[in-house]
Amino acid sequence: MTKLKIIFLATHQWQINELWEPKAKELAKNYDFDVEVRLCGELNDSDIKKVLKGCDGLITTWGSPLCSAEFINNYAPSLKIIGHAAGSVASITDESTYSTDVKIVSANPVMAQGVAEWSLLATLLTARNFGAYTAWHGMNKMNFPEAFNMLDIQNMTIGLWGMGDTSKHLLKLLSPLKPGRIIVASEHSSKEKIAELGAEKQSLEMLLKESDILHALVGMNRCNFERLGKEEFAMMKAGSTFVNCGRSRLTKETDLIEVLKSKHIKAILDVFHTEPLPEDSPYYDLDNVILTPHNAGFPGRDRFIPFLLEEFQKIFSSKKIQSNISKSRFLTMTKEAINYSA
Amino acid sequence: MTKLKIIFLATHQWQINELWEPKAKELAKNYDFDVEVRLCGELNDSDIKKVLKGCDGLITTWGSPLCSAEFINNYAPSLKIIGHAAGSVASITDESTYSTDVKIVSANPVMAQGVAEWSLLATLLTARNFGAYTAWHGMNKMNFPEAFNMLDIQNMTIGLWGMGDTSKHLLKLLSPLKPGRIIVASEHSSKEKIAELGAEKQSLEMLLKESDILHALVGMNRCNFERLGKEEFAMMKAGSTFVNCGRSRLTKETDLIEVLKSKHIKAILDVFHTEPLPEDSPYYDLDNVILTPHNAGFPGRDRFIPFLLEEFQKIFSSKKIQSNISKSRFLTMTKEAINYSA
Numbered sequence: 001m002t003k004l005k006i007i008f009l010a011t012h013q014w015q016i017n018e019l020w021e022p023k024a025k026e027l028a029k030n031y032d033f034d035v036e037v038r039l040c041g042e043l044n045d046s047d048i049k050k051v052l053k054g055c056d057g058l059i060t061t062w063g064s065p066l067c068s069a070e071f072i073n074n075y076a077p078s079l080k081i082i083g084h085a086a087g088s089v090a091s092i093t094d095e096s097t098y099s100t101d102v103k104i105v106s107a108n109p110v111m112a113q114g115v116a117e118w119s120l121l122a123t124l125l126t127a128r129n130f131g132a133y134t135a136w137h138g139m140n141k142m143n144f145p146e147a148f149n150m151l152d153i154q155n156m157t158i159g160l161w162g163m164g165d166t167s168k169h170l171l172k173l174l175s176p177l178k179p180g181r182i183i184v185a186s187e188h189s190s191k192e193k194i195a196e197l198g199a200e201k202q203s204l205e206m207l208l209k210e211s212d213i214l215h216a217l218v219g220m221n222r223c224n225f226e227r228l229g230k231e232e233f234a235m236m237k238a239g240s241t242f243v244n245c246g247r248s249r250l251t252k253e254t255d256l257i258e259v260l261k262s263k264h265i266k267a268i269l270d271v272f273h274t275e276p277l278p279e280d281s282p283y284y285d286l287d288n289v290i291l292t293p294h295n296a297g298f299p300g301r302d303r304f305i306p307f308l309l310e311e312f313q314k315i316f317s318s319k320k321i322q323s324n325i326s327k328s329r330f331l332t333m334t335k336e337a338i339n340y341s342a
Numbered sequence: 343m344t345k346l347k348i349i350f351l352a353t354h355q356w357q358i359n360e361l362w363e364p365k366a367k368e369l370a371k372n373y374d375f376d377v378e379v380r381l382c383g384e385l386n387d388s389d390i391k392k393v394l395k396g397c398d399g400l401i402t403t404w405g406s407p408l409c410s411a412e413f414i415n416n417y418a419p420s421l422k423i424i425g426h427a428a429g430s431v432a433s434i435t436d437e438s439t440y441s442t443d444v445k446i447v448s449a450n451p452v453m454a455q456g457v458a459e460w461s462l463l464a465t466l467l468t469a470r471n472f473g474a475y476t477a478w479h480g481m482n483k484m485n486f487p488e489a490f491n492m493l494d495i496q497n498m499t500i501g502l503w504g505m506g507d508t509s510k511h512l513l514k515l516l517s518p519l520k521p522g523r524i525i526v527a528s529e530h531s532s533k534e535k536i537a538e539l540g541a542e543k544q545s546l547e548m549l550l551k552e553s554d555i556l557h558a559l560v561g562m563n564r565c566n567f568e569r570l571g572k573e574e575f576a577m578m579k580a581g582s583t584f585v586n587c588g589r590s591r592l593t594k595e596t597d598l599i600e601v602l603k604s605k606h607i608k609a610i611l612d613v614f615h616t617e618p619l620p621e622d623s624p625y626y627d628l629d630n631v632i633l634t635p636h637n638a639g640f641p642g643r644d645r646f647i648p649f650l651l652e653e654f655q656k657i658f659s660s661k662k663i664q665s666n667i668s669k670s671r672f673l674t675m676t677k678e679a680i681n682y683s684a
Contacts, residue, residue, distance in 0.1 A: 117519065135626060136479070137474075150641060291476065293489045302494070
């Protein structure tokens with residue numbers, strides 16, 4: 001029996017360093033996969049054809065080529081599965097990909113765990129009003145009058161905008177904290193499905209008005225682009241916290257900065273219109289904002305490829321996989337180009 | 343049938359404001375309890391006798407009188423249950439209390455939820471290395487080089503020193519995060535009991551050496567008093583984080599400050615030898631320390647008395663209660679006087 005041939009087509013050396021880790025190598029060995037790791041930049045058109053010839057599985061990541069039906073037919077006609085070692089597959093597949101027999105999986109469920117952890121942390125920081133009184137790494141003293149002005153999670157309303165992998169995982173992490181109420185705005189999940197997961201389906205407007213903390217976790221599409229502006233932020237509950245570790249372009253950033261300046265709401269942000277955030281960003285002057293440098297989904301990268309290889313093995317042995325991306329799922333996924341750089 | 347008489351003997355008005363809340367009043371009404379709320383300071387010896395005469399239940403809190411067997415026999419001979427609306431009962435009972443038929447319960451399981459939440463937050467801050475790169479409330483800019491230097495919780499070793507209500511609840515909160523390894527040092531819980539809760543029994547020495555984060559959650563007793571000093575801190579894993587929201591006197595504070603100055607470890611602290619922490623405390627100058635003002639257990643106070651009334655109702659209707667404090671449990675509880683002030 002010939003070994004199954006898998007190509008990992010990376011675009012940067014750091015991707016190989018972070019993703020092609022001992023755990024992944026060991027698993028490939030256990031499954032007797034023949035994995036070849038290549039950098040796209042080193043390959044011309046005919047090299048790619050040679051490299052992909054006869055391959056059964058392709059691992060892609062940030063910056064990998066678009067695997068359209070044409071690409072697959074021309075370069076990798078024997079391909080059975082594409083595994084994307086990153087989040088959204090919107091940059092590496094298009095509608096034509098889904099007309100082929102190639103299965104598509106993504107490490108998004110693994111990355112979502114890291115993003116959900118960050119979101120849990122943001123929730124606890126908000127409930128505890130942590131920024132307002134904590135002495136933080138030698139930069140200030142404790143602010144006692146603010147120290148008992150906090151929320152009890154068991155009485156808190158948590159709003160989740162979007163019901164993708166991150167929201168689903170966040171619901172699991174929040175569950176033992178017994179939040180007072182979790183309300184979800186989603187175009188794609190039914191009332192019943194959301195209720196099954198322990199939350200309540202509501203409109204985005206209701207989320208804005210009633211959430212003590214609002215997590216923007218929805219995918220980007222034409223309808224959501226700059227969806228939150230001046231009017232929406234004004235609707236938000238006074239003193240509540242807006243949290244964004246998803247897509248910056250869900251908001252009008254100048255409006256967000258204005259409402260933060262007014263102190264109507266607070267924010268915890270991991271994503272920005274310009275990244276890295278410029279040194280002179282007005283966010284830096286706000287004492288009601290906590291900023292992290294687009295690293296919410298960072299932990300667990302060494303688990304991306306092992307997750308994909310497990311899925312490959314299931315496909316190769318004709319078992320059912322959970323994380324297969326369907327055409328309809330693809331159409332709801334974030335279309336925004338991911339500006340990720342090492 | 344006469345109403346059951348319950349006295350809430352508070353020592354400060356803020357305790358009444360925070361603890362005798364609508365939820366508690368409503369539950370008392372539902373159970374048809376006759377609850378009288380009194381401030382100790384307003385009562386002389388003969389008043390106390392009058393107030394406690396014929397009472398079935400007594401609610402105590404921080405600063406309430408010691409309910410020894412003598413106190414009970416003299417002042418409240420009909421007493422069936424004492425419910426402590428705070429944590430450790432060490433200040434309101436002594437060994438003689440446990441020779442009477444009076445049952446003792448404490449709101450400690452409720453307070454432990456709040457402390458465990460704070461401990462979960464400390465764990466996430468540590469895993470994410472959050473203090474090292476986050477832009478925090480307008481005080482600094484993001485430190486990019488540190489931003490990808492974080493731990494994956496799924497590979498992390500978490501040490502819990504002590505296996506009381508807080509550790510037990512923390513294990514529940516950590517469970518969906520799938521920590522790599524949780525090791526527990528406890529004098530009172532068996533290897534089997536700890537394994538059942540998803541952790542691994544180890545020596546305190548092993549916890550010091552192997553934990554990426556070490557939570558001091560053990561009760562104070564003669565053996566633990568200033569148990570962690572220079573030698574123990576030196577044993578700790580380089581770069582690991584010491585977390586204390588329990589008892590400050592578990593450590594030699596000057597030794598903790600020295601090891602923090604050396605940058606061998608980091609710390610997140612809620613308790614201090616002197617509280618409130620003096621303005622000139624050396625902790626304030628350390629850039630590897632996060633400080634909170636002894637408020638880890640603050641949330642959920644409005645649930646203390648409802649929890650106790652539920653327990654009272656069980657006792658009065660001869661049902662079994664889960665949280666009854668036995669003499670042996672009492673002997674393991676923190677003996678340190680709790681310096682709590684509003």
